[in-house]
Amino acid sequence: MRLLEYQAKSLFSDYSIPIPQGLTSTDIEQGRKDAAKLGYPFVIKAQMAVGGRGKAGAIQKCHNADEFELKYPEIMQKVVKGEKTKAILLEKMADIKKELYLSLFLNRSKRCYTIIASVEGGVEIESVKNQIIREVGLGDVDSKTAEEVGKEMGLKDKALAQFVDILKKLSKITVEKEAELAEINPLAVLKDDTLFALDGKVIIDDNAMFRHDELRKFQEVSELEERAEKSGFSLVELEGNIAVVGNGAGLVMSTLDMLSDHGGKPACFLDVGGGATTDTVYEALTLISKMKKVRGVLVNLYGGIVKTTTVATAFIKAFDNKIIDVPVFARMSGAEADKSKEMLKGSRTKMFDTIEEAINAAVIEVNKNG
Amino acid sequence: MADLFDLLIGKEGDKDYKKKPVIVQGITGKFGSFHTQQMLAYGTNIVAGVTPGKGGQKLEGVPIYENMKEAVSATGAKISIIFVPAKFFLGAAIEALEAGIKLLIAIPEHVPVKDALTVVDLAKKKDAIVVGPNTPGIIIPGVIKIGIMPASPFKPGRIAVISRSGTLMYEVSHHLSLANFGQSICFGIGGDPINGAPLIQAFDTIRDGANIDGVVVVGEIGGDAEEMLAQHIIDTKFDKPVVAYIAGRAAPKEKRMGHAGAIIYGTYGSAESKVSMYAKANVPVAKRPAEVPMLLAGKLGKGRNK
Numbered sequence: 001m002r003l004l005e006y007q008a009k010s011l012f013s014d015y016s017i018p019i020p021q022g023l024t025s026t027d028i029e030q031g032r033k034d035a036a037k038l039g040y041p042f043v044i045k046a047q048m049a050v051g052g053r054g055k056a057g058a059i060q061k062c063h064n065a066d067e068f069e070l071k072y073p074e075i076m077q078k079v080v081k082g083e084k085t086k087a088i089l090l091e092k093m094a095d096i097k098k099e100l101y102l103s104l105f106l107n108r109s110k111r112c113y114t115i116i117a118s119v120e121g122g123v124e125i126e127s128v129k130n131q132i133i134r135e136v137g138l139g140d141v142d143s144k145t146a147e148e149v150g151k152e153m154g155l156k157d158k159a160l161a162q163f164v165d166i167l168k169k170l171s172k173i174t175v176e177k178e179a180e181l182a183e184i185n186p187l188a189v190l191k192d193d194t195l196f197a198l199d200g201k202v203i204i205d206d207n208a209m210f211r212h213d214e215l216r217k218f219q220e221v222s223e224l225e226e227r228a229e230k231s232g233f234s235l236v237e238l239e240g241n242i243a244v245v246g247n248g249a250g251l252v253m254s255t256l257d258m259l260s261d262h263g264g265k266p267a268c269f270l271d272v273g274g275g276a277t278t279d280t281v282y283e284a285l286t287l288i289s290k291m292k293k294v295r296g297v298l299v300n301l302y303g304g305i306v307k308t309t310t311v312a313t314a315f316i317k318a319f320d321n322k323i324i325d326v327p328v329f330a331r332m333s334g335a336e337a338d339k340s341k342e343m344l345k346g347s348r349t350k351m352f353d354t355i356e357e358a359i360n361a362a363v364i365e366v367n368k369n370g
Numbered sequence: 371m372a373d374l375f376d377l378l379i380g381k382e383g384d385k386d387y388k389k390k391p392v393i394v395q396g397i398t399g400k401f402g403s404f405h406t407q408q409m410l411a412y413g414t415n416i417v418a419g420v421t422p423g424k425g426g427q428k429l430e431g432v433p434i435y436e437n438m439k440e441a442v443s444a445t446g447a448k449i450s451i452i453f454v455p456a457k458f459f460l461g462a463a464i465e466a467l468e469a470g471i472k473l474l475i476a477i478p479e480h481v482p483v484k485d486a487l488t489v490v491d492l493a494k495k496k497d498a499i500v501v502g503p504n505t506p507g508i509i510i511p512g513v514i515k516i517g518i519m520p521a522s523p524f525k526p527g528r529i530a531v532i533s534r535s536g537t538l539m540y541e542v543s544h545h546l547s548l549a550n551f552g553q554s555i556c557f558g559i560g561g562d563p564i565n566g567a568p569l570i571q572a573f574d575t576i577r578d579g580a581n582i583d584g585v586v587v588v589g590e591i592g593g594d595a596e597e598m599l600a601q602h603i604i605d606t607k608f609d610k611p612v613v614a615y616i617a618g619r620a621a622p623k624e625k626r627m628g629h630a631g632a633i634i635y636g637t638y639g640s641a642e643s644k645v646s647m648y649a650k651a652n653v654p655v656a657k658r659p660a661e662v663p664m665l666l667a668g669k670l671g672k673g674r675n676k
Contacts, residue, residue, distance in 0.1 A: 001622065040405070046551045049624065050624070052634075081623075082622070087422060094646060106483055106563060106564075107565045108564065108593040108594070108595070108631070109568070109593065109594055109595060109598055111487060111490055111564055111568070112487070124636065125636065126637060126638075127393055138484065138487055138488075178482060178483065178484055180483060180563070203481055204624065205483045205484070206480075206632060207456065207480045207481060207482045207483065208483065208484065209481035211482070224610065234626070234627075234628040234629075236622075236625050236626070236627060238622065248535060248536050248537025248538065248628075249535060249590075249627055249628025249629040249632060250534065250536065250537055250538035250539075250561070250590050250617045250628075250629070250632075251535065251537035251538055251541060251560055251617075251629075252586070252628060253535075253537060253590055253591070253617035253620075253621060253627050253628070253632065254541070254615075254617040254618075254658070254659060255616040256618075256620045256621065257618065257619045257620045257657075257658070258657075259620070259656050260619070261620075261621035261657065261658075265562075266620065269621075269627055269628065271628040302540050302541055302544075305519075308673050328371020333544065354660070355658075355659070356660070
């Protein structure tokens with residue numbers, strides 16, 4: 001789960017990492033109240049889970065009420081790299097001398113947590129130069145390590161002491177909240193040499209959420225994604241019009257790739273999990289029926305242990321109950337494939353021996369129907 | 371590092387050669403009991419199960435014990451497969467490793483990263499191999515199946531398959547089998563960000579196997595395991611043919627695609643990055659699973675395709 005900037009900052013604040021004074025709203029009326037409380041000038045920041053907001057105009061300075069009335073609605077409407085604005089953070093401006101970079105992240109290949117720090121922050125991590133890197137096991141950072149990193153960055157005196165304090169607190173957040181990434185970028189050095197977190201990005205391990213009820217308030221999944229989660233599925237909604245369903249994340253991704261290669265546009269990624277039963281497939285079709293944009297359903301099931309007739313039964317039930325009114329293109333390997341084909345004859349489900357054939361048919365049919 | 375083939379098969383002359391004993395943790399659960407039957411049907415020598423509170427009972431004739439210590443001391447097994455829910459995985463894995471298990475197959479999905487790291491750490495100290503979590507397991511076709519994979523896609527042969535995805539391991543093996551490329555071993559490393567045996571380590575445990583003519587690596591977006599493996603193939607001058615497949619070229623950034631590990635941040639974890647590193651290592655990447663045997667036939671020079 002990726003936290004939005006203001007959510008990450010509220011975590012920082014809980015751990016007394018200094019942050020700028022700011023207020024968050026989701027409509028302009030609340031925004032006006034926030035503006036009055038904060039006082040001009042300030043920065044209007046779109047809250048969205050994506051980098052590069054500054055360049056895209058989703059972060060802008062605001063000097064007076066006239067500007068506010070213009071810019072607040074504009075930023076509320078912003079879409080950056082497909083991400084919409086979820087909320088707006090108004091934040092006091094600061095006198096910045098220098099921008100640093102600091103993060104702790106789960107290093108998958110080294111199988112440990114790793115600190116990355118740099119005196120050249122304020123840009124996306126890929127472009128951060130002169131990175132100082134330290135591996136820190138399960139994420140605990142002691143004073144000695146923190147001080148070494150700070151000194152290597154050329155920090156001294158008050159700034160060094162404050163850096164050590166912030167890094168240790170960031171480590172505490174990582175360990176206690178089970179974050180895969182906790183990033184402060186930029187970590188700003190002000191004119192008076194004090195440090196504070198100008199922006200924050202925190203990603204929590206989804207699998208550890210059962211131990212973190214306190215973070216549930218930040219969880220933002222679409223209604224359908226939540227319903228899918230309850231059924232043990234994983235669902236990612238996409239922009240296209242052909243729903244892609246399969247069992248196993250790898251297989252569904254692979255199907256998405258092949259569909260895109262053939263000029264098809266996936267409407268979603270829906271993994272019903274390793275096994276497939278009449279109930280799971282029926283529930284998957286029910287979820288898909290809630291997506292208005294879907295013009296066809298592409299199903300790729302690696303049966304193996306599962307009998308394909310079990311799955312065919314779900315299709316028939318879905319048509320009978322009028323759950324689904326778009327054509328279904330299915331490839332199923334596994335036991336009793338011939339019998340399933342017989343069962344589905346005359347229905348709107350077409351069965352294919354290979355996924356390539358199913359994709360071809362789906363793309364042609366959906367394009368034909370516009 | 372313990373030798374994988376030695377643990378799985380043993381040596382000719384061993385009295386349990388090709389019949390290595392296996393313990394099932396969580397044997398009485400719905401999933402555990404179903405797959406115990408499937409594994410027994412395949413010929414895997416399951417000698418014990420563990421479910422706290424059910425010690426003394428039997429399932430499919432397999433005796434159940436209260437804990438791993440009892441099960442291991444009664445059977446001498448070095449291999450265990452875990453079927454417990456994710457929140458109980460940490461406890462089960464520690465119990466197994468402390469009891470002397472040397473090959474631990476970790477089936478559960480949704481294990482927190484912190485728990486996986488803790489188990490990886492302990493396995494290092496105990497010189498044990500952990501496969502998974504979130505793995506379909508390992509199969510040596512015709513000999514032993516320790517996992518949840520269906521038997522039908524696999525057939526005995528001389529190609530090793532290493533996969534980050536379960537169903538894609540079945541799919542690719544299915545296409546290999548159709549093209550007469552049987553498999554010497556199929557190794558699912560798991561779809562999570564942290565693997566007990568990461569891609570490189572899995573590769574190293576099988577690379578010198580006498581019965582391996584070529585290796586197929588089935589990967590997906592997320593992380594940099596493929597990039598590191600490509601570099602490793604270059605550095606160690608591995609000279610048997612390697613063919614790869616990568617799922618997720620069409621996946622959007624920063625969205626978790628089903629597997630906890632399958633997520634792209636910036637360019638980190640992207641398919642392009644993996645394909646370009648593989649190109650440097652002279653490893654062709656298939657566009658779709660059905661293309662894998664064709665590329666392999668090309669690499670082996672003399673296609674065994676009929």
